[in-house]
Amino acid sequence: METNPDVVVIGGGPAGISAAAWCVDLELSAVLIEEGETTGGQLLSINNPIVNYAGLEAADGREFAAFLHKWLEQFAFRRMLGTRVELIEAEPLLVRTEAGEEFRPSAVILATGVSRRKLGLPGEDELVGEGILRSGAGEREEAKGKHVIIIGGGDAAIENALILSEHAKRVTVVHRSRDFRARPEFLERAKTAGNVEFITERYVTSIRGEDRFEGVDVVGPDGASVSIEADLLLIRIGFRPNSELLRGLTELDVSGYVKVDANSATSVPMIYACGDVANHISPTISTAAGMGATAAKAIAARLAERKKFRKFE
Ligand SMILES: Cc1cc2nc3c(=O)[nH]c(=O)nc-3n(C[C@H](O)[C@H](O)[C@H](O)COP(=O)(O)OP(=O)(O)OC[C@H]3O[C@@H](n4cnc5c(N)ncnc54)[C@H](O)[C@@H]3O)c2cc1C
Known part of the structure; x- marks a missing residue:
C-alpha cells in the first residue's frame, strides 16, 4: 500500500476526479479519498438536465456522473471510498483519514466542494423524509x-x-x-x-x-x-465551503472559501485546492474539472523542477 504517493486528492466530485485523472496522465502517482460510497459529489443529487458542459449533455447529474465513471476506468490510481479525511498537516505534508491511515505525499489537492447551509435547529436533520424535503424537483x-x-x-x-x-x-x-x-x-x-x-x-x-x-x-x-x-x-439558504481541513493552515476568505492563485495553489507550498471549495464565483462542473486539471499540471511542473534542482545539489 503506497503511503508516499506524489499526490493525495481529497474529494471525489468533478474537481477531484479530474485532478486524479490528470495526475495519472502526467505520470504522477495519486490516491483519491472520498467520504461517500461512490464518486460524483454534488452530481449525485442534481435532478436538472446538464446542458452547459462543453460537448457533453446528460438528463441529470447521476447520468453525468455515470459518464465520468466510465471515462475514469482507464486511469490507474487508488480510490478510497467511504473514507473521510480528518487532518492535513503541512511541512512535512501529512494526510490522515478518520480510520487512522496516514499518507506523506509530495502534494495535496483539496477538492471537498460545498455543503448546503443549515438553519441549525432541532428537527432539521431528524425530520428529513418526514415532511422535510431533500429536493424540490426530485420530490x-x-x-x-x-x-x-x-x-x-x-x-x-x-x-x-x-x-x-x-x-x-x-x-x-x-x-x-x-x-x-x-x-x-x-x-x-x-x-x-x-x-x-x-x-x-x-x-x-x-x-x-x-x-x-x-x-x-x-x-x-x-x-x-x-x-x-x-x-x-x-x-434552501445557500452553501458553505467544506474547507475545515485547511482552517488555520492556509488562507481562507471571509466566507471560508480557500484562497488560491491561477494555478489553484493555496498560500502553503504544495497544498492546492480546486472546485467549489475554492470558487464561490463560478461553481460549475466545467470550472471544477478545469481547476482540477490546473492543480495537477502545476504540481507536475513543481515536482519536475524539484527533480532538476536535486540533480545539481
Ligand atoms: C441542484 C444543483 C444543480 C446544479 N446544476 C449544475 C449544472 O447544470 N451545470 C453545472 O456545471 N454545475 C451545476 N451544479 C454545480 C456542480 O454540481 C458543482 O459545481 C460541482 O459538483 C463541484 O464539484 P467539486 O468536485 O468541486 O465538489 P463536489 O461535487 O461538492 O464534491 C466534493 C466531494 O468531496 C467529498 N468530501 C468532502 N469532504 C471530505 C472529506 N473530509 N474527506 C473525503 N471526502 C470529502 C464529498 O463527499 C464530495 O463527494 C449544480 C449544483 C447543484 C447543487
Whole structure:
C-alpha cells in the first residue's frame, strides 16, 4: 500500500476526479479519498438536465456522473471510498483519514466542494423524509395538494418555489431580508403564479413536529413570534465551503472559501485546492474539472523542477 504517493486528492466530485485523472496522465502517482460510497459529489443529487458542459449533455447529474465513471476506468490510481479525511498537516505534508491511515505525499489537492447551509435547529436533520424535503424537483410529486414552506431568497429557493407551485396547493417562501438575491425573472414568475406567497424579514426560530414536520415559528423585526403550519418544508439558504481541513493552515476568505492563485495553489507550498471549495464565483462542473486539471499540471511542473534542482545539489 503506497503511503508516499506524489499526490493525495481529497474529494471525489468533478474537481477531484479530474485532478486524479490528470495526475495519472502526467505520470504522477495519486490516491483519491472520498467520504461517500461512490464518486460524483454534488452530481449525485442534481435532478436538472446538464446542458452547459462543453460537448457533453446528460438528463441529470447521476447520468453525468455515470459518464465520468466510465471515462475514469482507464486511469490507474487508488480510490478510497467511504473514507473521510480528518487532518492535513503541512511541512512535512501529512494526510490522515478518520480510520487512522496516514499518507506523506509530495502534494495535496483539496477538492471537498460545498455543503448546503443549515438553519441549525432541532428537527432539521431528524425530520428529513418526514415532511422535510431533500429536493424540490426530485420530490415534487409529494407536494400534490399540500402547503409547502420554502426557506431562502436565492435562485435555488425561488426556482424550487416555481417547481413546487405547479403541484402544491400553496407555497410560502420565508426570507430573512426584504430583498431577494434570486434572478428577477424567477421572482416575477413566482409572484404571478397565484399560489406563492412571500413572508420577508422573518427568521425561522424553530421547526415544529415530533415524528413529522408540522410547521415553523418565525420572528420578525418587532420580536413577535408567529407560527406557520404546513405539510412540507424545503430549506434552501445557500452553501458553505467544506474547507475545515485547511482552517488555520492556509488562507481562507471571509466566507471560508480557500484562497488560491491561477494555478489553484493555496498560500502553503504544495497544498492546492480546486472546485467549489475554492470558487464561490463560478461553481460549475466545467470550472471544477478545469481547476482540477490546473492543480495537477502545476504540481507536475513543481515536482519536475524539484527533480532538476536535486540533480545539481
Ligand atoms: C441542484 C444543483 C444543480 C446544479 N446544476 C449544475 C449544472 O447544470 N451545470 C453545472 O456545471 N454545475 C451545476 N451544479 C454545480 C456542480 O454540481 C458543482 O459545481 C460541482 O459538483 C463541484 O464539484 P467539486 O468536485 O468541486 O465538489 P463536489 O461535487 O461538492 O464534491 C466534493 C466531494 O468531496 C467529498 N468530501 C468532502 N469532504 C471530505 C472529506 N473530509 N474527506 C473525503 N471526502 C470529502 C464529498 O463527499 C464530495 O463527494 C449544480 C449544483 C447543484 C447543487
